[in-house]
Amino acid sequence: MSTVSAASVDSAPATQCAEPKPLRPCCACPETKKVRDACIIEKGEDQCSELIEAHKDCMRALGFKI
Template sequence: MDAQQLNSLITALSSMATAMQQQQPTAGATNFIDTIMGNAPVKEVAQAAANSVTGASQPAEKPKCKACCACPETKKARDACIVERGEENCTGLIEAHKQCMRAQGFNI
């Protein structure tokens, strides 16, 4: 991903975050901004990402894809956060991605 694409992704995420701030979240829903900024519960985010990829709540025994292709949702959010805010401010998203990778069967 080049710098222009990354800036476009950050702009899109910022626009989505602004739009989501103006809406009332549904009961039990994690606020999009909390998820992106790393304030959402890590376990909840990782489990949701793992479930969306595998369709199951049990950890996979053996990875079904390459590490570069696993957990694209958490990977994008983590990468955008690191570029925008720095690694030290994105520990929640980093941990969420690690949890998702573990749920996919990777030893992280």
Template sequence: MSALSAASVESAAVTESTEQKKPLKPCCACPETKKVRDACIIEKGEENCRDLIEAHKDCMRALGFKV
């Protein structure tokens, strides 16, 4: 039974390392700031959401994206 547990742990580790090697796509980065920013732009217009737009850009930059 311990061999089964070891195999499960090993496959979980392989899955995690595989996921880490995939580069993060800009569309999937910073979902929290993106959602709030998009809702604000739809409801109030881009000119009234500058602070949320900048917050999203800061988040993207922190992840290594050139914005």
């Protein structure tokens, strides 16, 4: 019976952990997204233009082209 040592299991390439994952639009600006979505559900899109613009500004600040 062969056994696998802990060193061979944990020896994943270091580059996998060192590279940051790109930020996806769905995960960006959760604070403004949550408030915007709640407003749209409760009041409708027409009543939430300021919150929608605030979320767009946040997304643009993170480099997304909106």
